[in-house]
Amino acid sequence: MYIIKKIKILHQKIILLKKTNKKIGFVPTMGNLHNGHIKLILLSKKYADIIIVSIFINPMQFDNLLDLKNYPQTFKKDCVILQKQNVDIVFFPDINEIYPNGIKNQTFVVVPKLSKILEGRSRPGHFKGVTTIISKLFNFIQPDFAFFGEKDYQQLLIIKTLVKELNYTIKIISLPIIRLKNGLALSSRNNNLNTKEKKIAPYLYKIMKKTCEKIIKEDSDIRKKIIHSSKILLIKKGFSVDIFNIYNAQTLEPPSQKIKEVIFLASAWLGKTRLIDNKKIFLIY
Structure with a gap:
């Protein structure tokens, strides 16, 4: 399993993989992995030859700085999980790699209507952060398939719209909500x-x-x-x-x-x- 922190190195690796004509599956995460993430990885193996998982706690999608600060960081534990699942590449960039000019100066991507209603109204700017980072990750990794959970239903709909309207040739595959025995959705x-x-x-x-x-x-x-x-x-x-x-x-x-x-x-x-x-x-x- 390769752990890559630099976009340049990731890009070089992707170029080599594309030459082999192997299908690339991508699972974006913010780390602190649970069984829902594992199920996404298992699903991705049914579609793709190479599995790439990203771990990046994206500050642009947090409307609450305290929430960002308290978000659990469990990289070593996550890597143990990903190793057991035979993931090929873990992309683990730092914030300066993703936003070299700072978040305020970052070009962003917005899906207008869907991003402003419901969760978007309650969490202003959240979906702008999601669609911007997903667009960047899609550009870095160039996957054939990308995998998302259905718990964040509005987010899933927004990403599908993003892919369609920006003409990405990526197939979005979704996984039904994974629950505990008591019914609570995993998160x-x-x-x-x-x-x-x-x-x-x-x-x-x-x-x-x-x-x-x-x-x-x-x-x-x-x-x-x-x-x-x-x-x-x-x-x-x-x-x-x-x-x-x-x-x-x-x-x-x-x-x-x-x-x-x-x-x-x-x-x-x-x-x-x-x-x-x-x-x-x-x-x-």
């Missing part, structure tokens, strides 16, 4: 939950799941009442609810009466930790 941020919060956290999925089951056959007015009741229940459990509703699965706009496929998006604070989740459902009219 590096779960490590920030204290003992009490870890017991409460699974209720975000449990309540969302029950809400989805209840609203499938109901009209819009009854759906609204059911969703409102579920929000109240979450608040009573200790959550500070930000997003908890259904949206058009393709546009993230409120669903019209003609739309059957919708995505239920949930986002809530539990203490100092922001949890997100989602579930795709089909409404019956």
Whole structure:
């Protein structure tokens, strides 16, 4: 397994790999790897010959400096995991390698509409940071396939739009949410939950799941009442609810009466930790 820190060296390696006509699979991460990341790597091996994993905690996508400072850095542990999974290359650049002129002077990439709604409204600038770093990483690595989890549904939709509209010849492959036995979606941020919060956290999925089951056959007015009741229940459990509703699965706009496929998006604070989740459902009219 090669650990590469410099873009120039990575570029040289990519040129050699391209000459062999081997398919390159890319898994972008911010480190602090968990089973969800491992599942992405295993999935990538079904499509690609060479697997590249990046580890870079991207400051541009953090709207909270304290959140950035507290983000867990576990590089040595991550490398042990990646070695066991027979990853070919780990790209581990420092901030000056990615942003040599500083973040404020960095040219950025934005997917306009999708980046400003929902999570984008709650976390201004977050998606600008995501799409900028992903664009840079795509340019460095030139993968044939890139792999993302479906937990960050809005982010996944934004990246698919980015690839389509900037004419990247990269196929985006997504992995369904990986959960603990209690239903909690796996996330590096779960490590920030204290003992009490870890017991409460699974209720975000449990309540969302029950809400989805209840609203499938109901009209819009009854759906609204059911969703409102579920929000109240979450608040009573200790959550500070930000997003908890259904949206058009393709546009993230409120669903019209003609739309059957919708995505239920949930986002809530539990203490100092922001949890997100989602579930795709089909409404019956």
